[in-house]
Amino acid sequence: MQRPTVTDMLRTIDREISEESAPRLPLLEEREHTHGSFEDNAIISQMLKSAFRSTPKWSKLTEIEREAMDMIACKFSRILSGKSMQKQHWEDVVGYAKLIEEKCF
DSSP states (O other): OOOOOHHHHHHHHHHHHHHHSOOOOHHHHHHHHHHOOHHHHHHHHHHHHHHHHTSTTGGGSOHHHHHHHHHHHHHHHHHHHSOTTOHHHHHHHHHHHHHHHTTOO
């Protein structure tokens, strides 16, 4: 018998909670449609951030560089789990990169 994945377990928990709670907010339904599931985003985003933090030069980056990379990881997770051609996802990636570019010498 195959063991359930983390995503399967999270979906089961979400389903059990949903059955016991009030209807979801329309905003959450809309975001899930464009961004993908929160659980998938969390898993992908945390994997990307872990990869960033495992590099030798992560600790040498400034706070704003690290934050921009974290935010870009979040946007990449939305691209990978939601609607990949959602223009706002890509605009956000460019925006965070632009904020850092403005600080470069």
